[in-house]
Amino acid sequence: MRLPTFRGGIHPPESKYLTENKEIETLVPRGELVYPMSQHIGAPCAPIVKKGDRVLAGQKIADTGAFVSAPVMSSVSGTVKEIGNRMTISGALETCVAVESDGLFERAAPPRRKDFRKLKPAECIKIIREAGLVGMGGATFPTHVKLSPPPGKKIKWIIVNGAECEPFLNCDNRLMIEHPEPIIGGLEICLHIFPEAKGIIAVENNKPEAIMRMSGELSKRRGKIGVIPHKVKYPQGAEKMLIYTVTGQEIPPGALPAEVGCLVLNVSTLAHIWYAVTDGVPVLDRVISVTGDAVVSPKNIIAPLGTSVRELIDAAGGFSREPARILSGGPMMGISMRSIDVPIVKGTSGILALSSKSAPTFEESNCVRCGRCIAACPMGLWPSALDRAARLRQYSVFEQNGGMNCVECGSCAYVCPSRRFLTQICRDGKAGVVAERKKQKEGSAKR
Amino acid sequence: MNTPLVISSSPHIRAGTSTREIMANVIGALVPAGLASVYFFGQEVVAVIAVCVASCVISEAAWQKLSGAKITVSDLSAALTGLLLAYNLPPTIPLWMGAIGGAFAMIIVKHFFGGLGQNIMNPALAARAMMLSSWPVAMTTWTLDGVSGPTPLAVIKLQGALPSIADIFIGRVGGCIGETSSAALLLGGAYLIWKGIISWRIPAVYIVTVAALSALFGREGGPVAEVLSGGLILGAFYMATDYATSPMTPHGQIVFAFGCGLIASLIRAFGGYPEGVSYSILIMNLAVPIIDRLTPPRVFGEAKRHAAK
Numbered sequence: 001m002r003l004p005t006f007r008g009g010i011h012p013p014e015s016k017y018l019t020e021n022k023e024i025e026t027l028v029p030r031g032e033l034v035y036p037m038s039q040h041i042g043a044p045c046a047p048i049v050k051k052g053d054r055v056l057a058g059q060k061i062a063d064t065g066a067f068v069s070a071p072v073m074s075s076v077s078g079t080v081k082e083i084g085n086r087m088t089i090s091g092a093l094e095t096c097v098a099v100e101s102d103g104l105f106e107r108a109a110p111p112r113r114k115d116f117r118k119l120k121p122a123e124c125i126k127i128i129r130e131a132g133l134v135g136m137g138g139a140t141f142p143t144h145v146k147l148s149p150p151p152g153k154k155i156k157w158i159i160v161n162g163a164e165c166e167p168f169l170n171c172d173n174r175l176m177i178e179h180p181e182p183i184i185g186g187l188e189i190c191l192h193i194f195p196e197a198k199g200i201i202a203v204e205n206n207k208p209e210a211i212m213r214m215s216g217e218l219s220k221r222r223g224k225i226g227v228i229p230h231k232v233k234y235p236q237g238a239e240k241m242l243i244y245t246v247t248g249q250e251i252p253p254g255a256l257p258a259e260v261g262c263l264v265l266n267v268s269t270l271a272h273i274w275y276a277v278t279d280g281v282p283v284l285d286r287v288i289s290v291t292g293d294a295v296v297s298p299k300n301i302i303a304p305l306g307t308s309v310r311e312l313i314d315a316a317g318g319f320s321r322e323p324a325r326i327l328s329g330g331p332m333m334g335i336s337m338r339s340i341d342v343p344i345v346k347g348t349s350g351i352l353a354l355s356s357k358s359a360p361t362f363e364e365s366n367c368v369r370c371g372r373c374i375a376a377c378p379m380g381l382w383p384s385a386l387d388r389a390a391r392l393r394q395y396s397v398f399e400q401n402g403g404m405n406c407v408e409c410g411s412c413a414y415v416c417p418s419r420r421f422l423t424q425i426c427r428d429g430k431a432g433v434v435a436e437r438k439k440q441k442e443g444s445a446k447r
Numbered sequence: 448m449n450t451p452l453v454i455s456s457s458p459h460i461r462a463g464t465s466t467r468e469i470m471a472n473v474i475g476a477l478v479p480a481g482l483a484s485v486y487f488f489g490q491e492v493v494a495v496i497a498v499c500v501a502s503c504v505i506s507e508a509a510w511q512k513l514s515g516a517k518i519t520v521s522d523l524s525a526a527l528t529g530l531l532l533a534y535n536l537p538p539t540i541p542l543w544m545g546a547i548g549g550a551f552a553m554i555i556v557k558h559f560f561g562g563l564g565q566n567i568m569n570p571a572l573a574a575r576a577m578m579l580s581s582w583p584v585a586m587t588t589w590t591l592d593g594v595s596g597p598t599p600l601a602v603i604k605l606q607g608a609l610p611s612i613a614d615i616f617i618g619r620v621g622g623c624i625g626e627t628s629s630a631a632l633l634l635g636g637a638y639l640i641w642k643g644i645i646s647w648r649i650p651a652v653y654i655v656t657v658a659a660l661s662a663l664f665g666r667e668g669g670p671v672a673e674v675l676s677g678g679l680i681l682g683a684f685y686m687a688t689d690y691a692t693s694p695m696t697p698h699g700q701i702v703f704a705f706g707c708g709l710i711a712s713l714i715r716a717f718g719g720y721p722e723g724v725s726y727s728i729l730i731m732n733l734a735v736p737i738i739d740r741l742t743p744p745r746v747f748g749e750a751k752r753h754a755a756k
Binding site: 007010012091167240244250251252253255322323324325326327331332333334335336337338339354356358359360361362365366367368369370371374377378379380381382384401402405408410411413414415416417418419421423424427 | 450452453454455456457458459460461462464465466468469519522524562563564565690691693695696743744745746747748749
């Protein structure tokens with residue numbers, strides 16, 4: 001049978017074997033946990049606690065009134081040690097709340113059981129907002145915003161993103177294998193919010209155990225949910241590619257998934273929706289694949305948010321060889337870190353330590369016009385032309401050629417035999433277009 | 448952790464294939480045709496190949512040295528141009544002419560236009576065209592087993608007795624060094640398609656167009672002899688597919704290859720030359736910017752097409 005997929009894409013070495021059969025282990029953090037105020041797309045939060053305050057696990061420590069935002073909780077009980085600038089995964093200094101754990105993990109609210117079916121959709125969305133839920137696949141878009149599509153847009157499909165197409169990562173895979181119930185529970189909550197929608201669980205075909213476990217769990221229940229295995233290809237987990245694979249619809253440039261009646265949620269996000277709505281537990285921890293060829297024993301770890309990356313690497317046995325790059329996320333879209341003394345956040349799906357052998361550095365050479373970037377681009381763009389426009393700062397040409405559609409998946413740069421920094425330059429081009437637009441807006445405002 | 452970490456923009460891993468590896472693969476694919484040529488034409492072809500390759504590599508290095516650019520001969524593209532140039536010359540060509548051809552290809556055709564990937568014409572073919580107009584006799588003297596004689600395409604043009612298809616296929620006919628054995632060239636071409644270095648589109652469309660038009664024009668010898676004779680197989684698999692001088696998108700490649708087939712057939716059937724492959728590719732090379740502009744890929748989610756660049 002031919003499995004559904006999308007146009008373009010690449011097949012990087014999966015490197016999943018390092019952690020795919022490793023059961024999720026729990027990490028108990030020592031000492032200090034650090035919570036950046038901006039762990040999501042949208043307005044950053046402001047601290048609502050003071051230095052010296054005692055906080056409990058699950059207690060809200062930062063929030064904002066902005067709609068596109070999500071509150072931050074303390075993941076442990078302890079004392080607020082400091083509120084100030086700390087380095088985060090991106091290497092930038094950001095306002096953070098540091099909490100010294102007392103090791104008791106005293107909960108702010110006792111766990112409770114609630115039947116979500118007795119709640120109104122609006123109440124569910126409110127709980128989800130208050131639980132600090134964001135897209136846990138890495139995009140960190142606030143979930144309550146996603147669950148509030150513009151009026152008039154009917155949601156017909158809720159797609160569960162279990163593609164996990166990034167090489168090395170297995171956090172979603174292991175979650176589907178070990179905890180299918182909360183994922184499907186979370187999906188049922190979303191279907192309760194959108195009663196006319198159909199649930200589809202989309203999993204890449206290289207995760208047979210996850211597909212089996214999810215289907216097995218579904219067979220115990222009744223409802224409009226199906227599992228769709230699809231072809232293994234990067235970037236299958238990109239929202240637009242996944243919607244196309246599952247429904248055959250292309251989202252028009254600049255539009256949201258709701259435009260084509262879709263809503264895509266990551267498996268980990270759904271599990272947290274379930275914990276938030278039925279158990280009253282906000283987002284306090286997440287599963288992280290700590291892997292790469294430079295760690296001693298790669299594993300999947302569930303760790304409280306705010307734990308330092310150093311502790312995670314120590315939990316995986318430390319470094320086995322000199323790491324050349326340490327990444328947050330996968331090798332295709334992850335962020336390279338300057339230091340490992342930074343806290344994990346809601347969007348941290350993996351910590352990857354790669355040696356210079358597996359992630360060598362390259363020098364650029366001339367474009368030979370081989371066309372591999374065009375064939376690889378899932379968005380149907382012409383990366384080498386965008387590269388040229390962006391380097392020449394011809395931002396209007398960049399925009400005309402559809403550069404703003406770039407999803408920064410990295411496929412073009414991955415395949416480029418001249419090792420050109422296509423994705424990086426596209427990012428620059430997009431930023432250039434945005435700056436240009438802003439300038440124009442200001443210019444016309446003056447006039 | 449003693450050395451500082453590498454800070455990079457994603458992606459942090461790259462595919463194995465490098466420009467050098469691509470060039471090396473094309474050179475490797477051309478080896479069987481070279482061996483066949485030595486077998487049919489004798490050892491003098493080795494000298495022609497050596498001189499052309501050396502001339503290209505030395506010219507590129509010297510130009511880059513003089514112009515203060517980074518010397519990039521290790522990417523093997525100059526060596527490949529030299530090899531292709533030699534393959535487009537008669538076995539009896541005086542070696543000094545080959546050397547001048549190589550220097551012309553590298554300096555004037557390639558580096559005057561900006562070097563690798565920037566040239567607007569195929570360097571080897573442009574050099575051949577220059578040589579053909581400079582030294583017409585030396586460039587059109589074809590020998591086989593020490594005897595001068597016309598190529599199969601010249602035979603068709605002059606309406607003489609054509610060699611057997613089998614001889615044309617394995618290469619027991621007069622012609623340029625590299626074009627003689629279609630069998631060896633097809634072997635290498637199949638390897639390149641299998642390795643994903645070239646797509647099937649350009650060679651297939653080019654060859655099918657020539658075959659169809661030769662039938663339409665009622666050429667003597669029939670489509671099979673037409674396709675296997677002359678430089679078509681060499682041109683279709685190795686010259687028209689040159690990345691720098693062919694369109695980048697699948698649609699553009701089809702348009703380009705059809706144009707090549709059309710022009711080659713017109714020259715062969717109605718032109719003054721018996722062979723039209725190299726001119727067809729050179730002419731279509733010049734059309735590549737406009738073909739690229741008219742055949743951009745379709746942006747995901749977009750119905751309309753925008754012009755590229």
